[in-house]
Amino acid sequence: MQLINKKLSFSASLALATSTLLGANTQVNAEEGWQADSAVLIYNENNGRVSAIEPAVNLRRTYEDESSINLRVVYDALTGASPNGAASASVAQTFTSASGSAAQTANAQAMTSSSGGTSRQVTPSPNVNTIVTHSYDDDEGEGHSTTYTIAPGDTPLDPSFEDSRTTVSLGWTKPLEDNYTVNLGGSYSTEGDFTSFSVNGAVAKDFNQKSTTLSAGLNLEFDTVTPNGGLPDPLTSYATHNTIGESDSKNVVDTIIGLTQVINRRWITQFNISLSQSSGHHSDPYKILTVADQGNLITDPENAGNYLYLFESRPDSRQKLSLYWQNKFAIMNNNVLDLSYRYMTDDWGVNSHTVDATFHWQLSDSFYLEPHARYYEQTAADFYTPFLSLGDDVVINSGAITALVDYASSDPRLGAFSANTYGLKMGFPLSDTRELSLSVETYQQQDKNIRKEVAAGSHLDGQSQFAELSANWVQLGYSVRW
């Protein structure tokens, strides 16, 4: 029996003694080595909506020439209930979903708001922190047909939401001649009915003794959606469920230009402009809209005994422009205040503002706190509506349903709302090379939509037209370098 008490090698002991002798300075030079970050995120939407467990591992290898490779694997397991897009009404409503589940809803929004690195972020430059955030519309579960009934006054939620998703990303960074840094990467994500593949590249150049960095990046993304039950024909009857094919695709091109400037020893600022152009299938195949006549649900002329709901329809292209400004201030010794603002506008009519503040409060060598607050607000997409009105949006002539609008969606993510996020992270550096952290965040939306008028005493009278989302999440993280 040998005790597992391996003596440090001479060179390791020497390195240790030397780092003590020369002080912390020598440790700051990230020399060759590995870093692993692991985290588990537990996400929970209130009122029995989506829950998710998301373990993530990030491995990073730094080489002597200061190049590095990065591998990230994230797995999500989602369960719960998700709004199907129909309006709440004063009568019971029964739905039969061909797919067996509804799309992932606002949770993507809440999770991209988290700072725990769980969002799907594309970061084409090592010098640019947060650039493009995609939240995908298409998500669903394993396909068994289910029927569920929603009680009067309740938000119609598809209860059988269940999905898992795996994302693998690989990145490579290398400093080149003349203060250039190049960065290449790719990512692949897959789940039951949705795959996404992306490649990205960026170049950064340092000026003025590295106090100024200019960067430019490009990200190309190719998505394929293959809904269970086929791709529904937009703005046709939900109960009829006509399909227009098995699958469709969407391509996204993101370009970004960034400037990072060290103002002084205590202040670093960063400004990014990014343009995103996506084309292809944007509609959520599991989202529907209620058709109401003066606020009353109507019978589907094609399917007697069912209320009329239509599949949603979104434009086949979207252009987004976003401006991002971030500032980091060093305060006292090891405290850092991070303030950022983002403005986003797109040709769907969604304009958003995000203000984010995080304070890294180093209380001792082995403990820090990071309070975090974020305010977000957005306007509604031009085609957002809580329900469709007979006569204005849809007409029925001798049993045939005709939509008068080209596009319509009741997806809450396209509605007008504001949201507050508050969080607290506790970090425990266990040594120079290991750290444990725990963060807790809470998210609350507020409805900002203009209420659509309905006749007094009708099915929709007095009903909520926007289901405000609230969610909480906890993340446990562990990092180690060697």
Place this chain on the structure above:
Amino acid sequence: MDYCLQLTQTSDLCRVRFPAMASTCEVIFDTTDATLALALGQLVQEETQRIERHLSRYRDDNIIFQINNANGVAVIVDDETADLLDFAATLWQLSNGLFDITSGKLRAIWRFDGSDNVPEQAAVDAILPLIGWQKVQWQRPTLILPAGMEIDLGGIGKEYAVDKTYDLVKSQFKEAFLVNFGGDLRVQGPRKNGHPWQVGIETVTDENNNNMQQQETIIDISHGGLATSGDSRRYLLKNNQRYSHILNPLTGWPVVSAPRSITTIAPTCVEAGLCSSLAMLMGINAEAFLEEQNVTYWSIR
């Protein structure tokens, strides 16, 4: 008149040189900004001279003099000296007594002047009782050195100065640079042109002044420290037996069958220096020791 500081500007770099620590000290900056190079060079020179004043055993106004002349009385040392003594104590232990900052006393009987002046065993025996870190009482910050013993931080002083000045430059200069104090060096790279720094290992000559290598070895290095230990000019020769200037503090005699020179690369200059001088102390086993420690090295025998 001795020069104090020399600044050279070439088409793609600046170099500052000054004499200190019995060597030529130089810093090469990967910039053509001569004003900046001069300012940084002066900082390096000041820091080097400070370390030399502080740690030299040839002065009578510093802590080393105080310790060596305390006659067995406790001396309270400053933080920097304490850090170095802690380091020396650790290394003494790690090397099983081969690295010993109290061994300098042996120089009283060993003079490596190329002659055949090898001392008698009796003379060695007389001096050995005054050597050995185990006889020293060191409890930070208090040092009690038995009367007659001496400490000498010369074995790590230059490498320590290289690393300290490297940190100093690095905190104020973001480009590549190289600190070279008489062949012990530390580099920050790669250079702007994408290339590593190139360092030549000094050639070793035999007794007839012929180069022992066909050509100079050029080492590419873009990160870390490099140091060389050797006996190229300091040795004794008696009855065809070559006595290197590397003294074993346990026997009081020069190490037998040591390589003529060992150059190693390590993350810092201090580590590189320790690895190469300990390897020399291993004599015939020098290369085996370095192999075992996974150290990158060049050996000349």
